[in-house]
Amino acid sequence: MVTGCYARKKDSSLEKIKGVEFIPEIEKVAQILESELVYDAFFGRSRPFLKIQSGCDQFCSYCIIPFVRGPLKSVPLDAVIKLLEKIRNENFKEVVLTGIHIGKYGLDLNDGSKLSDVIEQAHKIVGRVRLGSLESHEITDEILMQASQNKILPHWHIPLQHGSDTVLKRMKRPYTAAQYRKSIEKIIEVTPPHTGFGTDIIAGFPGETETEFLESYNFVKSLPFSYGHVFPFSPREGTLAWTMEKTNGINPQIKKERAAILRDLFAEKHNEFRSSVKGVKLTAIIENELKSNLYSATTENYLSIEIKGSYSPKELVRAAI
Ligand code: SF4
Incomplete structure (x- = not known):
């Protein structure tokens, strides 16, 4: 039995094997095996x-x-x-x-x-x-x-994907940049000043013009992100954008350059965010012992920090950044 994502893709090499059954729903496999999905x-x-x-x-x-x-x-x-x-x-x-x-x-x-x-x-x-x-x-x-x-x-990861309305429309994302900004503003109104915001952004989506890229760049710049994951667009077979890429794809070098520009911007924003919480006392959870009396920890607003002292993993520590 082949199940999960692999079954949905129906790999042709597996189809040739006698007796292979494709069952995408893991729950059904569980039923077949007369056990419950745990x-x-x-x-x-x-x-x-x-x-x-x-x-x-x-x-x-x-x-x-x-x-x-x-x-x-x-x-x-x-x-x-x-x-x-x-x-x-x-x-x-x-x-x-x-x-x-x-x-x-x-x-x-x-x-x-x-x-x-x-x-x-x-x-x-x-x-x-x-x-x-x-x-x-x-x-x-x-x-x-x-x-x-x-x-x-106080840590929110809210995928943006693009800061230009025309690209968001082509991506079939159900919001505009202004609506996205409103959501961030609503969170800011009710959360502490040191709240961290992360996002995901795609650079070089099919047909992305220089103007659309700049719109996206400026939009990201205007929001208080503490980090961002940048992905140069990579087409996935079977999706609508796979077809768009064939007719209106962005030159790979330009994609790479635009992704690098956005990464630099997020690096700057991350540094600004770190500086803004300097001296602030935050609660952090101890993760791993790095060496004797030195631990890695994650703060409530999702900063990775190092703490000196003697702790154990899972412990909560109040630390001045
Ligand atoms: S289709 Fe993909 S990117 Fe869009 S909401 Fe679903 S998981 Fe997220």
Whole structure:
């Protein structure tokens, strides 16, 4: 049996093997094996990742995920609660809620559960809750309320992908740059001044003109990002943008240059952010021992720092940056 992403891609070399069965839905394999799908959390050293959902139905024009991961599939809330209790019982102080598209958590469950319900439970059971990537248009009033009550750590990763409306439209992203900015502003209104914002950006999307690139650059520059992941556009076979690339692709050298310009900008912004929190006392979670009496740690607003002293992983420490 071949399952998951690989089954959805139907590799032709596997198709030739006698007896191979393609079953994309892992749940079905579990049924076939007469066992239940066991949801589990990834237990990192200090900050376990709890995957609360999988799949996506947004079909952004460049993205292969909806094709390979299939439709939305949320972990039922009672199963999430059991995992959160397991995390607490293992003495973890922080949980990271992750998934492919966590803003759509619960839509497939038809029982009214939402991401804000998971946040509420995670805060109650574990304490510190960090959100994985969350789409700007899915930050609800309930989530903002929870942020204002310090139930969510002051670190937000909100994928932008591009700062030009015309490119966002070609990417089939369901928001404009102005709407994205509004979402960031709403978070800023309710969270502490040292809140960290991260994002993802694509450079050299098919047809990206110099003007569109500059719009994107200036948009990024105008927002308080503390870090950003930059990807030079790379076409994925089977997506709409794969076809666009064939007819309107950007010269690879230009893509590379534009990506480098954006990376430099994010590096500058990261340094500015670090300087802005100099002297501020933040709570950090101890990660690894680097050498005797020196530990790596992650702050509440997602800065990597080093702390001298004698600690143990998972421990929370109040530190002046
Ligand atoms: S980029 Fe994100 S929202 Fe868009 S299709 Fe891919 S997984 Fe879904």
